[in-house]
Amino acid sequence: MEITTTAKNRFTLSLSHWHQNDNTRSLPWKGEKDPYKIWLSEIILQQTRAAQGLPYFLAFTHNYPTVSDLATADDADVFRLWQGLGYYNRCKNMLATARIVTSVHNGIFPGTYTQLLTLKGIGPYTAAAIASFAFNEPVAVVDGNVYRVLSRCFGIETPIDSTIGKKIFAELAQQLLPIHDSAAHNQAIMDLGATVCTPSSPKCESCPLANQCVATKSKLIEILPVKIKKIIVKERFFNYIIFQHNDSIWINKRQAGDIWENLHEPFLIETKEPSEVDALLEGNLLTNLYPNNIKLISKSKQKLTHQLINTCFYTMVINDLSHFNIPNGWWVNNSELKKLAFPKTLVSFFKNNLYF
Numbered sequence: 001m002e003i004t005t006t007a008k009n010r011f012t013l014s015l016s017h018w019h020q021n022d023n024t025r026s027l028p029w030k031g032e033k034d035p036y037k038i039w040l041s042e043i044i045l046q047q048t049r050a051a052q053g054l055p056y057f058l059a060f061t062h063n064y065p066t067v068s069d070l071a072t073a074d075d076a077d078v079f080r081l082w083q084g085l086g087y088y089n090r091c092k093n094m095l096a097t098a099r100i101v102t103s104v105h106n107g108i109f110p111g112t113y114t115q116l117l118t119l120k121g122i123g124p125y126t127a128a129a130i131a132s133f134a135f136n137e138p139v140a141v142v143d144g145n146v147y148r149v150l151s152r153c154f155g156i157e158t159p160i161d162s163t164i165g166k167k168i169f170a171e172l173a174q175q176l177l178p179i180h181d182s183a184a185h186n187q188a189i190m191d192l193g194a195t196v197c198t199p200s201s202p203k204c205e206s207c208p209l210a211n212q213c214v215a216t217k218s219k220l221i222e223i224l225p226v227k228i229k230k231i232i233v234k235e236r237f238f239n240y241i242i243f244q245h246n247d248s249i250w251i252n253k254r255q256a257g258d259i260w261e262n263l264h265e266p267f268l269i270e271t272k273e274p275s276e277v278d279a280l281l282e283g284n285l286l287t288n289l290y291p292n293n294i295k296l297i298s299k300s301k302q303k304l305t306h307q308l309i310n311t312c313f314y315t316m317v318i319n320d321l322s323h324f325n326i327p328n329g330w331w332v333n334n335s336e337l338k339k340l341a342f343p344k345t346l347v348s349f350f351k352n353n354l355y356f
């Protein structure tokens with residue numbers, strides 16, 4: 001999509017004027033020049049709202065002030081700090097990248113967009129953010145906020161999650177970028193999308209682009225930006241049996257290939273539908289344990305992007321370990337439990353039931 005020089009200047013000048021005079025969005029990583037901290041903030045903010053990500057950013061920069069500190073950290077400590085943010089692959093990739101930067105690049109982040117793209121977990125958006133904010137490379141940063149502002153302002157109905165759509169928006173964002181002021185422009189357009197051109201009820205009356213916005217004139221705000229993919233949510237049913245022996249409970253580490261990889265959990269029986277306790281116990285390892293003291297403690301639901309996890313929590317006291325032959329896990333007491341990383345739903349359960 002080609003735009004005229006007049007349209008480009010109008011857009012960039014209006015945005016720049018708003019950024020200098022009316023942009024009040026304040027975030028601790030704004031204006032940051034350290035590529036490590038920019039990278040941390042961007043990884044934390046993927047799929048996460050700024051308000052939710054902020055305490056994690058502060059905790060990570062406090063515990064690991066440099067990329068070398070993060071690279072040499074214990075995996076379990078880092079996963080524990082990440083606990084509650086979800087999308088644990090981000091944490092795994094973050095650790096891998098910290099170690100590559102330290103071992104291959106002497107602890108110095110690569111300084112160009114193209115080099116940054118070679119690192120694990122760094123895609124076009126994150127590479128552009130680091131290259132632009134830390135190194136002033138004139139590359140456009142295109143996140144969800146930018147898609148929204150551009151699709152509405154220029155009235156583009158091509159789906160933002162289609163191959164052609166991604167190309168159109170990336171090229172348009174790049175065309176609009178002022179070469180000598182790219183970092184400020186990138187920050188401004190993202191902030192405008194986050195605070196003014198919001199997904200619902202955008203504040204068009206105070207928007208610097210209102211006079212040139214196609215969506216307001218053509219009443220397209222409600223339908224822009226367009227997406228083709230509807231997220232299909234799979235419903236799952238988790239039944240956790242919390243084995244208790246003296247002051248310890250039995251814990252297992254989740255394996256690769258499913259959600260919550262590398263996090264911990266009690267014994268899990270997953271069923272295709274909600275299950276009564278008798279059906280739950282039939283035909284599995286629990287029959288050896290004479291489970292007459294199993295007790296339902298609580299239920300919960302956790303919504304992930306593509307999954308809805310329905311969970312039942314049971315406790316079962318194990319007095320005699322001679323028949324206990326559940327493989328792969330180990331017994332942990334309360335103080336050891338606090339050092340392990342768990343999915344959010346289990347953290348809530350443990351807190352509500354005074355395990356920690």
Ligand code: SF4
Binds near residue numbers: 197203207208210221
């Ligand atoms: S005028 Fe409204 S819809 Fe258009 S860019 Fe501004 S906030 Fe978004």
